[in-house]
Amino acid sequence: MTATAESAGPGSAFLRGVRILDVTGALAGPYCTTILSDLGAEVLKIEPVTGDRMRARRLGPDRRPIPFDLTHRDKGSLAVDMKSPAGAEIVRSLARRSDVLVENFRAGAMARLGLGYEDLRLDCPDLVYCSISGFGQFGPMRDAKGIDLIAQAYSGLLSVTGTTDGRLAKAGFPVSDVGTGMWGAIGVLAALLRARAGGGGAYIDVALADAVAAWSMWEVADYVATGVEPAPLGTAHRLAAPYEAFTCQDGATLVLGAVDRAWESLCTVLELDLRGDPRFATEYERFLHRAPLAEIIQGRFATAPRDHWMGVLRTAGVPCGPVNGIGDIVTDEQFAVRGLFVHDEDRFAQPTIVNTPIVADGAPRARGRAPGVGADTVAVLTGLGYDDERIAALAEAGVVGVPKAGEAVIGGARAGTEADTSADRSAEARK
Template sequence: MSERHPNHRTPTRGFLAGVRILEITGALAGPYCTTVLADLGAEVIKVEPVDGDGLRRRVVGPDRKPIPFDLVHRGKASLAVDIKQPDGRAIVRRLAAASDVLVENFRVGALAAQGLGYDDLVPECPDLVYCSISGFGQFGPMRDAKGIDLIAQAYGGLMSVTGSADGELAKAGYPVSDLATGMWGAIGILAALQRARAGGGGAHIDVSLADAVAAWSVWEVADYVGTSTVPGPLGTAHRLAAPYQAFTCGDRRTLVIGAVDRAWPALCRVLGVDLSSDPRFGTEYERFVHREELAELLQVRFDEAPRDEWMVRLREAGIPCGPVNTVAAMIDDSHYAARGMFPHDEERFGHPTVVNTPILSDGAPRATGRAPVLGADTARLLSELGFDDVAVDRLATRGVIAVADQTPGHAKRVTR
């Protein structure tokens, strides 16, 4: 197989070319949703306050760069507008009428209080796909509770099964509920767009952090339903199969294996152990029941050689295995380089490395450019709506909008 995706043609348009998305979000779940859609070719307009989205102020490194903001807003336009003012809300309403999708992730009812909820816009925009992202959803007893990634991981059961087997809990290292909700939102939007373009009208998509995490509990629910035992954390072990976990090798580096089904006899051959007559390991179910004793036996063998040597032997035998990479090792990995997962192009993206959308196709360009300077597209978008320079200046002077100056990362209110 080629190390690069076989492009049968040079794409000139993404899958979502011609789709305009209005994004009124903060934090991560909403912006991640629209970043995926932007990488698939949609035009995304980031609506943010005149003093900038809060994530712009979350800086990292000695240079204090807003890298978190930049990584989830690449390739978007920036409209800086104060939606708390009537004229600001009027601008958003006019843009919504010229858009296919609106994505918001504020507390339930916050935009409706400004006259920008789904029910407020649908009379003027009957085909609009309106996606609301929240902590607990648009209805239910918890609808008004504040929800963030940490709370969703706990509420959705994930934290109760994450961590070491001795019971010390841990949250997932990545903000999985934020990212998962963004992905579910993108899936719902794509489905609703299909219906809208077929003449079926718009839709209100309701996705939440708590639901997104709970939706991933497939193995744990199966375990609980089948055994009536509440699942707990297993470290790196699998919920229903063994051996399926991490092992430390002779050089103190770690690998993971998943030697189930037909890979089990192959693992025994590679490790040079004969467990065929041991009743504790005769079937997959028995190996799972006695997974701790099995892990102890296998660990003794893994201690006898370095990790990379074991991985060569395991892969030659067709046994699923892999290293436990650090983030640094992941970014520099040759396979990810071939797949284009971490493009290194500071001139194009404004940072040495970005995280790409993992959807490869000859029709999907993926990561498209830099994150916008605050207010970079305000004047252009207002011009498209019919505002002349005098009207733009007047709005800027009153603080309704902000228009970017020439200093990267800053904006000013125009007073010509």
């Protein structure tokens, strides 16, 4: 019997016992470690003493810190100045007791702090170290700054996204960031398998530009076959037709994907006599003449509301679906039963959390809130053998950050409780 996401508790989590140091900021790195956290790993966020800069990004009328909360849920927080020798030593000590370190500084930045993979591997031979950057750790673009839009442009995605009149458009979601986070998580999971099998640690190098360019299979195949640069097609498919969005009588839009086996059914539903038209005789001919075909089909869709067309098309086995807005998806019944959006302000700091889309026994998914700045600093340092006097001195010197008196500690109880036991498990495993 397969457990639901809600019933899969910590005892069945895929990555239970795996400890991860999250030395990341912005979106790509934090999303990588959020995936791993949702799969059951214990993630400790390493952030500046003043707090991750994304904590200051606030949205909505109540000014919630949405970006940070969404990508750091259920993590612990250690506030430390890694640029100081004492701070760097704390991170080195934690690396010795960890399974994975994920960072997304610019290439070479961690090495300059004495915290690069080569600096840590002698003391941490089983450590899986993942670096996320704009263009990777080598190559002529190594030192260039990389952000989501630059990666979309450099990878070729921007050149093929937009309308048929040549107006370009970026992808509506930050696909470079979230895609690179996913590739990083995939690499970490594969490397963990090898490390657990006795093959030693690994260095994982993933880049925003690589992540998006790796998705260009259709477009590269088209270019290699024809020698013609692929151009934006709006919502149309590059190799099939009819396969695009159409506007219905009520102004709503649906997406249609009528490949060869659904062509005759589509013609029947739309009451169009196109079977004898040589322009549309084969899937390839329909692709070549996709513009006049789209015009004919659009004329029919304009005669009835979207829900009517979706009903009769689905009954006939023709693939179709609505073009949903963001407001539609967060209340959609299909996503609701699969637990993709979690609406629970008692467990989370946000009214809605976007879950990791893996539904399985052993994948607990989103569980708790993001931590306050330095919520786990005292517990983590205590686990490393620091006494109260030494911790107070480090805090006074600005090397570490601890919650102020009376300040709410969110997430600290969970992460603080597990910090010592996880560290002890990792240290014991390496003896």
